[in-house]
Amino acid sequence: xxTSAPTPLAVLDLxxxxxxxxxxxxxxxxxxxxxxxxxxxxxxxxxxxxxxxxGVAGTSPAVxxxxxxxxxxTIRLGSGAVQLGHRTALSTVEEFGLLxxxxxxxxxxxLGRSGGKAEAATPAPVPGNVTPVVDGxxxxxxxxxxxxxxxxxxxSPRFALHRKxxxxxxxxxxxxxEQIADILALLAGTYATEDGIEAHVVPGxxxxxxxxxxGSSAGISAQxxxxxxxxxxxxxxxxxxxxxxxxxxYRAAFKPSAELDRPYVSVSADVVVAEDEATARELATGYxxxxxxxxxxxxxxxFPTPDEARAHHWxxxxxELVADRTQTQFVGSPAGVADQLEVLRDATGADELLITTIxxxxxxxxxxxxxxxxxxxxx
Numbered sequence: 001x002x003t004s005a006p007t008p009l010a011v012l013d014l015x016x017x018x019x020x021x022x023x024x025x026x027x028x029x030x031x032x033x034x035x036x037x038x039x040x041x042x043x044x045x046x047x048x049x050x051x052x053x054x055g056v057a058g059t060s061p062a063v064x065x066x067x068x069x070x071x072x073x074t075i076r077l078g079s080g081a082v083q084l085g086h087r088t089a090l091s092t093v094e095e096f097g098l099l100x101x102x103x104x105x106x107x108x109x110x111l112g113r114s115g116g117k118a119e120a121a122t123p124a125p126v127p128g129n130v131t132p133v134v135d136g137x138x139x140x141x142x143x144x145x146x147x148x149x150x151x152x153x154x155x156s157p158r159f160a161l162h163r164k165x166x167x168x169x170x171x172x173x174x175x176x177x178e179q180i181a182d183i184l185a186l187l188a189g190t191y192a193t194e195d196g197i198e199a200h201v202v203p204g205x206x207x208x209x210x211x212x213x214x215g216s217s218a219g220i221s222a223q224x225x226x227x228x229x230x231x232x233x234x235x236x237x238x239x240x241x242x243x244x245x246x247x248x249x250y251r252a253a254f255k256p257s258a259e260l261d262r263p264y265v266s267v268s269a270d271v272v273v274a275e276d277e278a279t280a281r282e283l284a285t286g287y288x289x290x291x292x293x294x295x296x297x298x299x300x301x302x303f304p305t306p307d308e309a310r311a312h313h314w315x316x317x318x319x320e321l322v323a324d325r326t327q328t329q330f331v332g333s334p335a336g337v338a339d340q341l342e343v344l345r346d347a348t349g350a351d352e353l354l355i356t357t358i359x360x361x362x363x364x365x366x367x368x369x370x371x372x373x374x375x376x377x378x379x
Contacts, residue, residue, distance in 0.1 A: 007345055008043040009376055011369065012080050012237075012268055012356040014050060015058035019302040019360065023057040027064070029362040030057075034068045036366050038075035040373035043352070045072075046080030046110060051162055053300035055290065062095040069103045078108025080233065080354070081214040085114055085173045086166035089182035090201065097204025105208040110233065111183070112214045113176050113221055129252070130218075131244045131347065138244065142347035145324040147241040148295075156297030177224050184211065184228065211259075212266075217242045218249025226250045229257020236344060237270040237356055240328040247348045267350040269341060270329045271357050273368040273375075277332040283359045283368070284331045285309045290358070291322040305360045334375035342379070 013033060017026040034045045047064045050056045058064055061079035068077055082092055096109050133144045153159060167173075174182075185191035189205040192198045212231045215221030216239035225232040226249070234246040247265050254263040270287070274280035285306035293301040312318075330340040341353055355372065359365045 008352045010044040010352060010354045011037045011042050012046050012354045014048045014056050016358045017055045017057050017302045019304050019308060026057040031068050031071050033366060034072050037369060038072050040370055044076035044078055044108060046078045048080050049083050055300040055302040065099055076108055077106055079110040081110035081112030083112055083114040084179055089179050089186060093183055093186040093201050093204040096209055097201055097207045100207035100209060101203040108210045108212055110212040110214050130248050138347040140343055140347050142343050143328050145241050145327055148324050153297050158297045158299060176220050180224050215246050218245040222246050222249040223253045226253025227255055229255050229260050231264045233266040233354060235268050237268040240324055243348060264351050266352040266354050267344060267348045268354040268356060269344055271337055271355050272331045273334055273337045273371045277336060280331045282306055283364050286360060287329060288322050288326045291325045292318055295321045303358055303360055334371045338375045
């Protein structure tokens with residue numbers, strides 16, 4: 001559980017494209033945000049990987065990381081996460097090996113399972129010590145909504161198009177646990193085939209990377225992260241219903257490694273901070289419509305202005321589609337949001353909090369991170 005030491009804050013950045021803007025400007029904004037986050041005292045800045053989304057420009061974490069590393073000096077940078085379902089272990093180690101060769105010791109290799117087979121995930125094994133949830137709340141008051149079903153999203157034509165364009169024809173995704181084992185072996189220089197043929201990645205072997213596993217449940221990601229003694233990032237901002245089981249499943253599976261002697265968990269949260277709650281609510285107005293575009297299978301739209309969002313006619317089905325996300329977004333004054341983040345930290349036992357913020361105007365986004373960092377430093 002958390003101690004009296006300050007809990008580090010980190011940034012998760014999707015490289016969002018606001019309505020009326022361009023991908024080029026979105027990239028410049030994200031590089032500027034990383035510079036500012038370094039100045040504000042955030043411990044790391046991660047870039048997500050998404051494809052075929054008009055409102056998200058972060059398609060290649062490694063490329064964005066290279067650009068950002070050249071513009072910053074001390075903040076850790078990483079992927080949140082590389083989608084391994086359409087990649088190989090070798091290509092992943094080579095890319096991050098190149099990054100580390102020029103900027104040694106600054107990168108986190110965050111690994112996710114997305115992009116693989118289309119079937120819905122099998123039910124995650126639930127640890128025996130999962131924190132009880134009663135009437136949608138953890139014992140300390142953290143909101144834990146009902147699970148959102150991704151079955152409709154997995155059946156959407158757009159999801160099938162993703163698979164078609166991201167993977168070679170006829171290719172099959174490697175089992176996730178095997179792929180993680182291969183990545184770790186290639187980094188360590190211990191990879192060899194059954195008949196003794198070795199592979200040595202240059203650059204890549206011996207790279208000074210922190211390897212993280214990202215997961216939304218107590219399933220294979222949490223199991224692999226724990227069994228290999230790796231750091232784990234649990235996803236509250238996208239899958240708030242399963243964050244407790246994800247963190248606790250990882251801890252239950254954890255075995256000490258040369259890297260870690262105890263579990264280490266980061267937990268994500270979607271946040272908008274302003275000087276007062278009314279202003280923050282206004283800045284967050286577009287969030288529900290943006291989430292709706294993702295959850296409907298249409299793909300993330302450019303992030304709307306508050307007026308554009310208010311013009312949308314909301315059906316009951318629309319509201320149900322986004323309810324778990326809008327109810328668990330932390331929006332308000334610095335003190336109010338920091339209070340909610342403390343509740344999230346304490347409910348999950350988080351060692352670190354991963355903050356993702358999207359507003360239409362870049363200045364408001366930067367200011368949100370600044371206000372939160374200032375308030376957090378006073379805690």
